[in-house]
Amino acid sequence: MLTYILRRFATAIPTLFVIVTLSFFLMRLAPGGPFDLEQPLEAKVMENLRRIYQLDQPLHAQYLTYLGALLRGDFGPSFYFRDFSIAELFAQGLPVSMRLGASALLLALTIGGPLGALAAFRQNGGADHAVMGFATAGITIPNFVVAPVLQIVFGLSLAWLPVGGWNGGAFRNTVLPIMTLALPQIAVIARMTRAAMIETLRANHIRTLRAQGLSGATIALHAGRGAALPVISYLGPAAASLLTGSVVVETIFGIPGIGRYFVEGALNRDYTLVMGTVVVVAIFVLVFNLVVDILYALLDPRVRLD
């Protein structure tokens, strides 16, 4: 098992390298640069800036410089947020995004999983239709609609919760953004659990269990274990995306996470910020894929023992 994990880590490193290289050059293909403001800078100032940030050097030299710095854990300075290094921006924003994302994921699992299982056991019954209707709504209604509705209902009409702001991470301020993030995930997880559960309930080994006179609860446990696998493989990428923040949610609720850096970095041609986001997201994706594979191996001996 340990060698399996180490081997997977070893294969993740070249993947990360390819991602970094591709993004570095692709980004430089985009027209414009970090200092192309609406009011063009004086030629002299521009030249100075380009020299300070080493943009005057040939591209391959810049690439090697960046790669070398990255290997030392140095993400460089931000071109746009001039007073911060990329590392500082992430040190502030990442914990915020991760806390929201992790809470939303946990909420989605604890609600979506049981809902899906319930729907599967009551297939085509009232509960099933209710869950599936809710799930369809949860998937189709976009978060930029959900968020304002929640703000209006809970923030303005009922005035139970603040409409936005981070307030140092007070619990009250996190409720609405977490709900907004969790809603589509609850929907997807409920649908997937239902489908996987119905599939396993039809499996022959479940019929065998019934033929042995096992109780409904025991059979549900068996089915749940079988149904967990497809849901887990969805959760890997979902976790990576949730934990690295959401532009829409963070913007609407005014939350200082890293979600907005995706967009701001790209719009401002903040090369180091874009690269930093790419590296962080790639690491999250790789790590969670690894976690999924490990869980798979734990749950299914055929993967583990072969």
Next chain:
Amino acid sequence: MAPVLEVSGLKTHFFTRAGTVKSVDGVDFHVDRGEVLGLVGESGSGKSVTGFSIMGLIDPPGKIVEGSIRLNGKELVGLDEEGFRKVRGREVAMIFQDPMMTLNPVLRVDTQMIEAVTAHDRVSHKAARERARDALAKVGIPSPEERLNAYPHQFSGGMRQRVAIAIALLHRPPLIICDEPTTALDVTIQSQILAEMQSLCAETGTALVWITHDLGVVAGLADRIAVMYAGRIVETGAVDPVLDAPLHPYTSGLLGSLPAEGEPGAPLRQIRGSTPSLARLPQGCAFAPRCDFAQADCLAQAPAVTAFPGERGVRCHHPLNLAGVAA
């Protein structure tokens, strides 16, 4: 003595969008204590559905619409799920065709066997495990203690089926329904398992319903035969008379498609045509379109059962080999 199992007038239909599939449509048979009944028929004749009906494992859109199933005198039709749960595994067990599919692939064998024990008996984990180990030893699995810790995919096909048999024997049920348990295995393993199963059941007095499409299997194993066609039993009787002098043209046809012992190399005769759609059965005898002996009355009216001495019966207007049963 009352039979272990008495099925009468059983009708199990599936109400599908394409129409009502009459998979089992008026089946009568019984199984005596310690007896082996071979339930034989082509694919789709309703053998498995008969077995599932007895186990209470017919799920919507299927339903037992008529008839009675008495197990040790107790009526099973109409029993609720909890009632059935108590019966399954303890009073009647079932072994299925593909053991790869019937054991849970992600759980160790001991976990699954201990669950099967504790489904009916309140015993300690340790005692249940010992019973599981003894059951494995009994069905001829070498070093059962170690094998308990293995996963199903680490067993060969034959060994997996032995595990399934061991599970069926755990509660020493008076009846086991075996749904083609050896069909997926190669011939040597198949005959080994058949022989072991036969001696185990003789030892414990367990009755068997052995479902198969292979008359050759039944010939060596069963005491009596019931031949099933299109949801009905078309011929019953003790093994030897049925195989030596079949009354029903369908049974005769099945025998014709077996390689005959005396004449190796002789071409196999197949029954012409194929099994009819159970959603649209012809008005008369269901076998008429394929029968070499069909006459006008066969098309007009479905034949009723004609009974002969020695628990012999046939559903045919023009039975063959009548000289053999003339009372």
